[in-house]
Amino acid sequence: MTSVSAPESADALKPGVSPTPADRRPLPANPEVSRRRLAVISLNALTYIGLLWWLWSILCQQGWSFIDLAIFACFAIAAPWSVLGVWNAILGVWLLQGRRGGLDLVAPFAAGVTNDEPVVLHTAIMMTIRNEDPLRAFRRFDIVKHSVDATGHGDMFGWFILSDTTDADVAAREEAAFAEWRVQNPSQARIHYRRRADNTGFKAGNVRDFCERWGADYEFMLPLDADSLMTGETILRMVRIAQASPKLGILQSLVVGAPSTSAFARIFQFGMRHGMRPYTMGSAYWAADCGPFWGHNALVRIAPFMQHCELPVLPGAPPLGGPILSHDQVEAVMMRRAGYEVRVLPEECGSYEDNPPTLLEFTRRDLRWCQGNLQYVRLLGLPGIQPMSRFQLVWAIAMFIGLPAWTAIIALSALKPFDGEDPALFPAASAAGLYCVFLLMYLAPKLAGFLDIALTPGALKRYGGAAHFFKGALTEVLFSFLLGAVTTFRTTLFMIGLAFGRSVIWNGQSRDAHALSWATAFGGLWPQLLFGLVVNGLFFRWSPALLLWALPLTLGYLLAIPFAVMTADPALGRRLATIRICGLPEEFDPPAEIIALREPAKGSP
Numbered sequence: 244m245t246s247v248s249a250p251e252s253a254d255a256l257k258p259g260v261s262p263t264p265a266d267r268r269p270l271p272a273n274p275e276v277s278r279r280r281l282a283v284i285s286l287n288a289l290t291y292i293g294l295l296w297w298l299w300s301i302l303c304q305q306g307w308s309f310i311d312l313a314i315f316a317c318f319a320i321a322a323p324w325s326v327l328g329v330w331n332a333i334l335g336v337w338l339l340q341g342r343r344g345g346l347d348l349v350a351p352f353a354a355g356v357t358n359d360e361p362v363v364l365h366t367a368i369m370m371t372i373r374n375e376d377p378l379r380a381f382r383r384f385d386i387v388k389h390s391v392d393a394t395g396h397g398d399m400f401g402w403f404i405l406s407d408t409t410d411a412d413v414a415a416r417e418e419a420a421f422a423e424w425r426v427q428n429p430s431q432a433r434i435h436y437r438r439r440a441d442n443t444g445f446k447a448g449n450v451r452d453f454c455e456r457w458g459a460d461y462e463f464m465l466p467l468d469a470d471s472l473m474t475g476e477t478i479l480r481m482v483r484i485a486q487a488s489p490k491l492g493i494l495q496s497l498v499v500g501a502p503s504t505s506a507f508a509r510i511f512q513f514g515m516r517h518g519m520r521p522y523t524m525g526s527a528y529w530a531a532d533c534g535p536f537w538g539h540n541a542l543v544r545i546a547p548f549m550q551h552c553e554l555p556v557l558p559g560a561p562p563l564g565g566p567i568l569s570h571d572q573v574e575a576v577m578m579r580r581a582g583y584e585v586r587v588l589p590e591e592c593g594s595y596e597d598n599p600p601t602l603l604e605f606t607r608r609d610l611r612w613c614q615g616n617l618q619y620v621r622l623l624g625l626p627g628i629q630p631m632s633r634f635q636l637v638w639a640i641a642m643f644i645g646l647p648a649w650t651a652i653i654a655l656s657a658l659k660p661f662d663g664e665d666p667a668l669f670p671a672a673s674a675a676g677l678y679c680v681f682l683l684m685y686l687a688p689k690l691a692g693f694l695d696i697a698l699t700p701g702a703l704k705r706y707g708g709a710a711h712f713f714k715g716a717l718t719e720v721l722f723s724f725l726l727g728a729v730t731t732f733r734t735t736l737f738m739i740g741l742a743f744g745r746s747v748i749w750n751g752q753s754r755d756a757h758a759l760s761w762a763t764a765f766g767g768l769w770p771q772l773l774f775g776l777v778v779n780g781l782f783f784r785w786s787p788a789l790l791l792w793a794l795p796l797t798l799g800y801l802l803a804i805p806f807a808v809m810t811a812d813p814a815l816g817r818r819l820a821t822i823r824i825c826g827l828p829e830e831f832d833p834p835a836e837i838i839a840l841r842e843p844a845k846g847s848p
């Protein structure tokens with residue numbers, strides 16, 4: 244099969260050509276959502292303009308040098324992502340703490356579901372894998388199946404392992420593991436394994452192949468990644484919500500990190516969890532029916548997905564041409580274009596994933612997302628899509644375009660003292676104020692999440708108590724500054740490589756905690772160290788005080804190698820768990836699915 248079939252896929256890239264499927268009916272306009280969007284646009288525009296004016300007033304004091312103009316231009320490119328993050332966080336905290344019924348306001352589609360409605364529509368639950376550890380992946384899939392069966396509605400679900408594995412040894416172990424797993428399950432007729440001969444279309448092509456083979460037998464599909472874990476009650480709740488809303492095309496759950504033995508993953512997901520909750524609440528408030536799709540742990544209505552969401556192959560060669568790597572948001576845009584809602588359920592409700600266990604694995608994943616998101620440049624002209632959907636494509640591009648701009652600002656700031664201006668006339672107090680404001684903006688989503696936990700009755704106890712929670716919060720904030728420097732610079736180098744045709748390879752990931760050698764860390768991170776030595780050396784030559792001010796943003800370059808080695812060390816992960824730092828609620832009061840995941844593997848799922 245190929246990842247392009249219908250003429251619509253080719254025509255969709257032609258300006259002025261809009262698909263007109265017979266069943267497509269526009270959703271009625273919602274004046275309330277329009278007012279929300281106007282308010283958010285206004286707040287962001289005013290904040291952005293204010294920041295630009297502030298920087299302008301600092302840089303223009305002695306006229307404009309080339310460095311001044313470059314800093315201003317880079318700031319203009321990088322700032323919007325941070326500005327929207329601040330307002331999403333503020334909106335999220337307001338919805339979570341400042342008014343009653345915030346969730347009902349954001350997710351009205353779920354308000355009338357009582358969780359005891361009969362399940363009458365069939366759902367296919369699938370796991371897509373490629374060169375993964377079969378026992379690890381099958382074990383998670385088996386836990387999800389047992390959890391769904393325990394609800395008493397297991398007969399309404401089919402189970403599919405969809406493999407794109409190319410490694411012959413891994414494929415043999417997949418087949419053996421599946422055969423044993425299938426024998427152990429009484430519902431063998433509903434359990435399937437399929438391995439494609441090639442990886443055409445990557446994950447999106449894998450899912451498309453499932454739809455063409457089995458899609459007509461099911462109303463919904465729920466894709467899982469190899470590291471996904473969901474509770475049966477959560478899946479049943481999502482199915483009931485979708486049953487009650489025929490125009491709901493995609494329902495995305497709020498995915499959080501599962502407890503990890505990796506120090507890197509443990510600290511990262513502690514902050515990510517808190518940053519995501521208010522951010523997702525705030526963004527869902529105004530994105531409404533043009534919500535996100537993250538490609539997994541989401542319920543998808545199969546018929547409109549098959550008819551309207553087939554991805555085009557982009558013209559030209561990689562990195563920006565060929566099959567689309569970051570398929571999920573494009574599918575969300577196409578689903579919404581077809582007249583179906585795309586929604587996120589912004590509550591922590593038994594939907595988990597594993598985060599990368601080391602810094603190097605984390606950057607590998609980020610680079611694939613970077614290339615995939617930049618491919619959206621070729622899709623901005625898609626006809627017939629909602630203005631909000633077009634904005635989401637732009638925003639996904641801006642997420643990565645801003646990173647080289649931040650790197651350039653740091654480098655240019657180190658060169659600023661050499662542009663011939665009088666240091667005594669530089670408005671240092673105003674510059675320091677803007678710098679501090681932006682540090683707070685950078686931290687705003689996770690600080691909002693920490694505030695939400697502190698204000699929610701009983702929430703601190705779920706994290707092991709106030710002392711453990713605030714120690715974890717401080718640890719994660721320090722961690723985030725070190726991580727931000729490393730990943731921003733790595734992405735900058737990668738984007739330079741894209742201009743020369745460099746491209747990533749979609750393959751399996753290392754998902755379990757493991758140590759990194761100093762040689763491996765040095766081989767992957769020496770450019771960060773070199774950049775840090777140069778930049779911090781220039782700051783020190785200009786002023787030791789300036790060097791201290793810059794350290795929150797530049798220390799990560801210098802410490803990149805020991806940071807990677809230490810956070811990958813399994814002993815540090817065990818130590819953090821012992822002293823209960825950066826622990827999650829599922830660690831202190833684990834649900835049955837997390838308990839099952841902790842049990843020693845027995846050689847088969």
